[in-house]
Amino acid sequence: MSDGDRPSGAGAPGRESRPDxxxxxxxxxxxxxxxxxxxxxxxxxxxxxxxxxxxxxxxxxxxxxxxxxxxxxxxxxxxxxxxxxxxxxxxxxxxxxxxxxxxxxxxxxxxxxxxxxxxxxxxxxxxxxxxxxxxxxxxxxxxxxxxxxxxxxxxxxxxxxxxxxxxxxxxxxxxxxxxAARPEKPQQPQQPQQPAERPRRPRPVVNRDNAGFWAGVAEHRLLIQRCAACATLRFPWLPGCNTCGSREWDTVEASGEGTVYSYVVMHHPPFPAFDPPYAVGLVELAEGVRMISNVVGVPYDKVRIGMPVRLEFLAVDEELELPVFRAGGED
Known part of the structure; x- marks a missing residue:
């Protein structure tokens, strides 16, 4: 009998049949x-x-x-x-x-x-x-x-x-x-230990839509987009107005005054360059828009909704400054 005549399901000699x-x-x-x-x-x-x-x-x-x-x-x-x-x-x-x-x-x-x-x-x-x-x-x-x-x-x-x-x-x-089992990493030859350097904070992603915002931060100015057609303020920066659709805009500079609209306390996961626990706030600016940043100046467990805060700029390393919000004091 040739292989072509073999009944369906029968395996050829030396060939392993696969389970269904x-x-x-x-x-x-x-x-x-x-x-x-x-x-x-x-x-x-x-x-x-x-x-x-x-x-x-x-x-x-x-x-x-x-x-x-x-x-x-x-x-x-x-x-x-x-x-x-x-x-x-x-x-x-x-x-x-x-x-x-x-x-x-x-x-x-x-x-x-x-x-x-x-x-x-x-x-x-x-x-x-x-x-x-x-x-x-x-x-x-x-x-x-x-x-x-x-x-x-x-x-x-x-x-x-x-x-x-x-x-x-x-x-x-x-x-x-x-x-699935993770492949084992090949062992690398041991190198002499060097003094540990503090990890750097992640760099913000700067693109053509938000470059003006980061340029303002470099000058210690917090800039908010304003639609040139309907005057609606928007933050974070976007290429167009989500109220009227216009792509024309200018900016206004925030006064720096705000209140904590909501917040979370980050405990986990720990991440290089960050030292949990710390408070991350959703801050409502006096101009009416909201932005996310760290709340500093009080212990993380003293942050409260409605707490007044004030903008400041924090130099996290020799190359990067970030806008944060300082609370006035403890409860």
């Missing part, structure tokens, strides 16, 4: 979860509401008028936000998804990374809409090898309803995987 991943017993166990519910009869913790829409738009910098006023709709990309359970989670989650995740953990696929999501919008969501949702384990892939490691992709589909009417579909995909 679709017949792998473990994969067949995983595949049995396809179609099972991941959440049943879930309810959004809050109806669609204007404050959440406002917070979302402020965070995204989205000034579309469709999201404001008495006829406002929610940004379509908020679809999943209305279903989230927050820190306390949901009580209506199905056990099937947890079982599947546990099965993967037991097999050594203990790491997880979100890979992508897909959304389909069927109707706009408006303030007052009550949100319900159901989710299903849509698919589990055969074992795949990626640069991160080897594992299985798990896709869930969530159907989001408003007032019982399907409003959109959200597909979310993760990879549960075993991390």
């Amino acid at each position: 991943p679709l017949r792998d017993p473990f994969f067949l166990r995983l595949q049995a979860y396809e179609g099972l519910p991941a959440a049943v009869g879930g309810s959004g913790k809050d109806p669609v509401n204007a404050p959440m829409i406002r917070h979302w738009c402020e965070a995204m910098g989205d000034t579309d008028p469709a999201y404001r006023g008495p006829d406002a709709v929610a940004p379509p990309t908020m679809l999943q936000a209305w279903t989230m359970g927050g820190l306390s989670g949901h009580t209506d989650r199905s056990g099937a998804y947890d079982e599947l995740s546990g099965l993967l953990d037991e097999a050594g696929y203990t790491s997880v990374v979100a890979t992508d999501c897909e959304q389909e919008y069927l109707r706009p969501l408006r303030p007052g809409d009550a949100i319900t949702f159901d989710a299903v384990i849509e698919s589990v892939s055969p074992r795949k090898t990626t640069k991160l490691g080897t594992g299985h992709f798990v896709t869930t589909r969530m159907d989001v309803k408003a007032g019982g009417e399907l409003a959109g579909t959200h597909r979310f995909r993760i990879l549960k995987y075993t991390p």
